[in-house]
Amino acid sequence: MERIIPFSPELSDHFxxxxxxxLEQYFYVEPHDRDLLDHCEEVIINKGGHIFFYxxxxxxxGTFALIKVTEDTYELGKMAVSKVARGKGIGQKMMRFCIDFAQQAGWKKLVLYSNTSLENSIHIYRKSGFIEVPIESGNPYARGNIKMEKNLSQSNS
Structure with missing residues (x-):
């Protein structure tokens, strides 16, 4: 049986x-990553964000976070699938859940930061209706060389 479940403190180690x-397979762990991963309840959940698990x-x-940026804009971040479960479409299932959740919550926009070397991830984002937008200087991730967003008021999900 497969399902997507919300955060609970006993699952924070999985996150x-x-x-x-x-991160260690593809890049390296940055200070911003450490803050989000080691203190996920304080810096994501307690600030109005959400974490889910596949x-x-x-x-x-699998896991991903929806990090509050403003009242109606959230960053999709920290999406990861375990090595043994990759290639089974879990990333796409989590993405569909994420978009549905955001639309039901009445949010206007999802944003994400990624790296163009992650071709499979970028493909999933584009397929899900995310478009590339200019990345701001000082974005939170040194490895981030692409910013994408999805306008949730459109039906291109």
């Missing part, structure tokens, strides 16, 4: 570990 595994049977094999 950290899934993301560290991914669960297959009893195994947590």
């Amino acid at each position: 950290r570990d899934l993301n560290l595994d991914w 669960q297959e049977n009893d195994l947590i094999c």
